[in-house]
Amino acid sequence: MSSNRRNFIKKASAGALGVALTGGITSASAKSYSRIIGANDRIHVAVQGLGRRLGGFVEAISDKKNNIELMYLCDVMKSQREKAAGRFSKFIDHTPKLENDVRIILDDKKVDAVFMATPDHWHAPGACMAMQADKHVYLEKPCSHNPREGELLVAYQKKYNKHIQMGNQQRSSLESSEIIKDIHNGIIGDAYKAIAFYTNSRGKVPIPVKAAPPEGLDWALFQGPAPRKAYMHDIWNYNWHWYGWDYGTAETGNNATHELDIARWALDVKYPEHVDVYSGKFQYQNDGWEMYDTMEATFKFSNNKTIQWDGQSRNGYDKYGAGRGTLIYGSKGVVFIDRDGYKLYDLKGKIIRDKLLQGIEDGLALGGGGSLSTRHSINFFQTIRGKESLTSPIEQGVISQMLTHYANISSRINKSFEVDEITGRIYDRDAMKLWSRTYEPGWEIKPI
Numbered sequence: 001m002s003s004n005r006r007n008f009i010k011k012a013s014a015g016a017l018g019v020a021l022t023g024g025i026t027s028a029s030a031k032s033y034s035r036i037i038g039a040n041d042r043i044h045v046a047v048q049g050l051g052r053r054l055g056g057f058v059e060a061i062s063d064k065k066n067n068i069e070l071m072y073l074c075d076v077m078k079s080q081r082e083k084a085a086g087r088f089s090k091f092i093d094h095t096p097k098l099e100n101d102v103r104i105i106l107d108d109k110k111v112d113a114v115f116m117a118t119p120d121h122w123h124a125p126g127a128c129m130a131m132q133a134d135k136h137v138y139l140e141k142p143c144s145h146n147p148r149e150g151e152l153l154v155a156y157q158k159k160y161n162k163h164i165q166m167g168n169q170q171r172s173s174l175e176s177s178e179i180i181k182d183i184h185n186g187i188i189g190d191a192y193k194a195i196a197f198y199t200n201s202r203g204k205v206p207i208p209v210k211a212a213p214p215e216g217l218d219w220a221l222f223q224g225p226a227p228r229k230a231y232m233h234d235i236w237n238y239n240w241h242w243y244g245w246d247y248g249t250a251e252t253g254n255n256a257t258h259e260l261d262i263a264r265w266a267l268d269v270k271y272p273e274h275v276d277v278y279s280g281k282f283q284y285q286n287d288g289w290e291m292y293d294t295m296e297a298t299f300k301f302s303n304n305k306t307i308q309w310d311g312q313s314r315n316g317y318d319k320y321g322a323g324r325g326t327l328i329y330g331s332k333g334v335v336f337i338d339r340d341g342y343k344l345y346d347l348k349g350k351i352i353r354d355k356l357l358q359g360i361e362d363g364l365a366l367g368g369g370g371s372l373s374t375r376h377s378i379n380f381f382q383t384i385r386g387k388e389s390l391t392s393p394i395e396q397g398v399i400s401q402m403l404t405h406y407a408n409i410s411s412r413i414n415k416s417f418e419v420d421e422i423t424g425r426i427y428d429r430d431a432m433k434l435w436s437r438t439y440e441p442g443w444e445i446k447p448i
Contacts, residue, residue: 056373078216150398166397188330196259201316
């Protein structure tokens with residue numbers, strides 16, 4: 001928030017208080033007065049991307065205790081904007097502006113922060129544009145489409161000194177934080193291995209064919225930073241995840257981001273030394289799904305620590321007894337952590353402590369949402385106000401995100417590679433060819 005704006009708001013608040021003391025508030029101005037009180041603490045926000053993650057933000061933005069003014073709802077699809085407006089109308093007493101182009105929103109100096117929940121290829125470019133425009137950013141996972149974007153996010157954050165909360169909301173779980181602190185303090189002895197997993201039973205997807213963009217879709221803006229292509233049937237509505245690398249980061253970027261972050265946090269490691277991946281498309285082999293639907297990745301770190309990722313997109317067998325979560329192995333016991341809480345086991349497999357989440361967070365349903373997302377958003381607001389620190393600052397988020405990029409790169413080049421554990425750079429020429437991507441001219445993220 002600029003000093004000029006702070007001074008203006010203080011004067012406006014003082015003026016409003018003066019009117020109140022002299023009894024000058026009329027019924028006609030009561031609503032306006034109620035919005036002036038506390039204005040120096042109010043955060044003006046916009047939401048870009050109104051699809052499945054929107055539900056995770058509604059409660060935190062709408063709750064009057066959080067003192068948020070929703071100024072804009074932005075999406076490249078007209079029906080998404082209208083649906084989101086209808087959803088918020090049940091909870092807020094004003095009408096946000098509907099916009100399809102986030103660049104118009106970023107030009108509005110009154111906007112303090114932007115929630116970005118677009119397809120993956122928009123995340124880092126949009127966040128960098130927002131920081132340049134003096135906005136704080138709540139950035140959904142994956143925070144980057146490729147490793148280079150992670151480097152740029154950190155560089156932009158340092159230059160513009162804005163807060164970026166990465167949307168891996170389990171970092172705001174009190175239960176996860178509690179048990180990971182205990183792990184660091186030795187509750188299971190020396191923690192040496194983590195298994196992060198995700199299981200889903202996604203079905204067939206259509207084989208994409210050229211088609212006219214659906215009514216109301218700004219296809220050029222959907223593509224944004226990605227090179228221009230003809231529209232393919234149904235690609236805009238979630239299936240962009242599985243139709244090549246232009247927009248998505250496959251299941252690993254889509255979901256492994258969460259559990260791999262917990263694994264890295266628990267083991268207290270940074271970059272691995274070696275990456276090895278087994279992956280392939282094994283279910284519904286003749287459908288339109290172009291990515292792997294099965295992946296097993298191994299990340300080896302110094303001090304003989306290992307993280308394994310086991311991701312099954314279209315085989316619903318829960319071999320770990322849950323749909324998603326993280327197992328942490330130590331010399332004296334094991335911990336299972338997921339969004340519901342944690343369970344602590346001794347070496348005989350006996351539960352010696354467990355704790356369930358004080359709330360609800362949907363782990364597998366599209367969009368997630370619930371108490372963790374709300375808490376994560378409120379932490380973002382309070383950090384902007386200087387009252388808290390981010391639970392998932394971008395400098396940590398990009399390191400965890402690198403694990404997903406390593407796995408995807410290894411899968412794409414079909415070989416293992418070594419990594420510099422200090423810088424995160426890969427010792428393989430073929431792998432480094434995928435360090436960045438080709439951008440639509442004019443949409444590149446400029447180095448700073």
